[in-house]
């Protein structure tokens with residue numbers, strides 16, 4: 001079996017592990033009150049705007065994704081880490097009265113290689129200061145070991161000085177979501193900031209179960225939004241028979257997909273329970 005074959009087999013395995021096909025039971029739980037789909041639609045626009053190739057358009061907020069749902073955004077700074085090909089921006093969003101911080105990870109054209117690497121990725125770094133917590137070194141370093149961390153932290157501090165103690169909304173798509181998660185946790189744990197919120201889109205897993213449990217303690221409002229059967233959120237794989245040693249995502253997840261009824265297609269959102277790897281989360285909508 002070649003590398004492609006292995007890739008397929010491993011993906012199948014992780015879908016099977018993640019979707020054991022139990023029936024959905026709708027429970028009332030705190031996620032229902034924490035997740036706000038209007039806010040999610042706004043944040044996904046911010047998260048997509050960062051893929052704008054032309055930085056001038058992004059900076060002047062005239063890009064194609066800038067502005068249809070988002071009005072009154074004041075760009076403050078774009079941080080570019082040229083060496084590692086990473087990027088973040090932040091600014092003041094008057095409509096939601098918050099500092100919005102957005103991370104971009106990989107360029108679209110390198111995603112295929114990146115996905116293949118993630119399949120074999122071991123937990124390879126002890127997260128500093130948190131016993132038992134292990135994380136993916138690459139994602140950790142992309143935030144902690146590049147120019148992004150200093151730029152974002154000092155930027156948030158400046159923005160709060162200018163606009164008051166407003167909430168901080170951190171977001172990102174795919175690898176950008178992984179970096180957003182490290183950033184949000186860092187702001188709470190290492191800088192003691194309050195009002196930190198995290199909502200990511202199509203984010204891969206970034207650490208083990210112990211690490212995920214720290215999100216429950218420090219960032220219980222963090223939400224990971226995933227779409228249909230996108231591959232990235234299933235990576236690196238989670239094995240339910242080996243839960244302590246594999247990657248595990250943080251508890252709150254909202255699963256979105258489109259449901260087709262005849263010729264009509266409706267977007268559906270399912271708020272999963274906050275147990276982490278909720279096996280019903282990606283099963284069929286009932």
Ligand SMILES: *[C@@H]1O[C@H](CO)[C@@H](O)[C@H](O)[C@H]1NC(C)=O
Pocket residue numbers: 036037038039095096
């Ligand atoms: C959801 O978010 C939107 C945008 O921030 C806000 O206007 C609205 O009041 C929020 N809804 C609830 C129920 O909090």
Ligand SMILES: *[C@@H]1O[C@H](CO)[C@@H](O)[C@H](O)[C@H]1NC(C)=O
Pocket residue numbers: 125137140141145
């Ligand atoms: C951060 O970068 C330094 C210098 O490149 C390197 O020695 C160190 O191992 C990196 N840290 C992590 C956690 O990867």
